[in-house]
Amino acid sequence: MAEERIEIPDLRRYTLELLRQIPKGKVTTYRALAQALGDKRAARAVGQIMATNEHLEVYPCYKVVHSDGSVGEYSAPGRTAAKIQKLQADGIPIEDGRVVRLREYVFHPFGTEKPLERLRKLQEELAGRVVREAVLSPKDVRTVGGVDLSYPGPWEGVGAYVSVERGTGKVLAGRTHRCEVTFPYIPTYLAFRELPVLLPLLRRVREEGELADVLLVDGSGVLHHRHAGIASHLGVLLDHPTVGVIKRLLYGSVDVKGMQKGETRPVRDPQTGDVIGMAVKTHERADPLYVSIGHKVSLDLAVRLVLELSGKHKLPEPIRRAHELCTREAHVHRRPKGEGAGEIDAGSAAPASSEPQGTPKKPKKPRQMALDL
DNA sequence: GCGACAG
């Protein structure tokens, strides 16, 4: 079978590049940019991208205001006052922190391929390939893996994989993978942020022969607006059984009041009435988890594994351990508060890294606008 | 008041 490939855009860069289309004397809004990306729900992500813009001379993020005309924040030196001054220098009239007659100054018609539209279609196609039945009988599930991510910074991810033996709970393997992340968190598009971290990690795990029989993923499976959460993406792309596990409901309806430990209740698709997941009470005094099919498992098997592997904790062991692993790994490399060229503290926890510190940075060659996975 | 959004 041909290796599955999927093209994920560098949405951070794509969004920043859009800023250069704004004509002199005009502004735009977070929402307009989100619509240029293909989904107005990405407005907050646009804000995150602007807030971490490191090239103020190249990408004029000061030109982005709220759709009600209020100027909004400016993370660069001078904060909002500086943003207002720059806008006024461009001839934009501002009163009381708002752009006067915004409609006359706002720019909408971006030249764009609306990348998020393509990604939604990709999700729909992938949903059609999800196998909703188990390919193994429960007794043949010997090992269960868990995956999770942590973020040392908004554009840097650490993925972790842990596998445990069913029954004994013995930890069999643990691996992490750290890399740059160029796709922001956008509700319902989580897979495109995390796949570039998890796929390389899990392909390596598989090469090493350490891939567990079933994978528990910290994210939704078919319990998703387009029935294509990250657990399903991973399952289909790896052609491997996966289960989606989330702590907060993304989509679907269920009444979870008064649930007892061990109890489960079906989550239904509001549109069709189909059961697309299960609320699972794994801990007496904790909100339930929401479990769904990722790929090649039945909902029954998914729920059974989650319940069985959730000992005295809310999260099933493989995910809990993967969470610990990547959180710890992220912390070790976490940037100091001020972001800039801060020294990594020489505390005892820091691993002995003997990187040559004096390596001169080469001028960046033009980076790719998309990642092939 | 509306919308509601995993990580």
Added chain:
DNA sequence: ATCTTGTCGC
């Protein structure tokens, strides 16, 4: 997810 001290409850 991340930023964060102590505090309430079982």
